[in-house]
Amino acid sequence: MPNRIKHLVYLDSLIVEPGKSPVDSLPADVVAARKKASEETSGGLSLPAPPPSAFGVPDGPDAEWVKRRLTPHPISTYESKLNIKGPVGNNLRRTYIHCTNQSCAALRASRDWVKAQQGWR
Numbered sequence: 813m814p815n816r817i818k819h820l821v822y823l824d825s826l827i828v829e830p831g832k833s834p835v836d837s838l839p840a841d842v843v844a845a846r847k848k849a850s851e852e853t854s855g856g857l858s859l860p861a862p863p864p865s866a867f868g869v870p871d872g873p874d875a876e877w878v879k880r881r882l883t884p885h886p887i888s889t890y891e892s893k894l895n896i897k898g899p900v901g902n903n904l905r906r907t908y909i910h911c912t913n914q915s916c917a918a919l920r921a922s923r924d925w926v927k928a929q930q931g932w933r
Contacts (some may be wrong), residue, residue, distance in 0.1 A: 819905040827900060827908075827922040834890045842918045850887045858884035868914050891892075900929075907933040 828834050835843045846859055853860045861882035864875035908926045910919075926932050 813900065814904070817904060819907065820901055822906065822908045822926075824909060824911040824916060824919060825922065826919060827925055828894045829900060830894055830896050833893045835860070837921045838918050846890070847887070854897060856887065858886050859890070860884055868911075901931075903931075905933075906931065 826834055826837060828837065838846075847856075850856050850859050857868075861879075861884055864878040864882075867878065869875045869878050908923070909925055
């Protein structure tokens with residue numbers, strides 16, 4: 813929908829390059845922990861929903877609101893290779909926002925990749 817999208821904003825996102833899968837960009841210990849959690853909670857079908865604290869939401873009413881909306885995530889989406897022909901962002905204006913209060917170490921490779929690319933803010 814390039815005629816409707818003018819600017820992409822990636823909020824502390826995992827950036828997946830064409831031909832790679834999300835797990836290719838994550839540290840090995842993170843991948844192992846996620847696979848173990850998937851096996852233990854769903855027989856390897858999905859990742860359990862993280863606690864609200866993973867998003868910096870402290871215990872209380874806001875955490876309960878967030879918790880009710882979180883769902884398990886299919887693990888196959890982390891293991892499948894991205895098959896696109898164009899560049900990440902499809903040549904649209906793009907901005908990457910790094911959340912620094914509780915910076916997620918697992919996203920370091922994505923942040924470093926973005927910094928090395930032309931056209932990102």
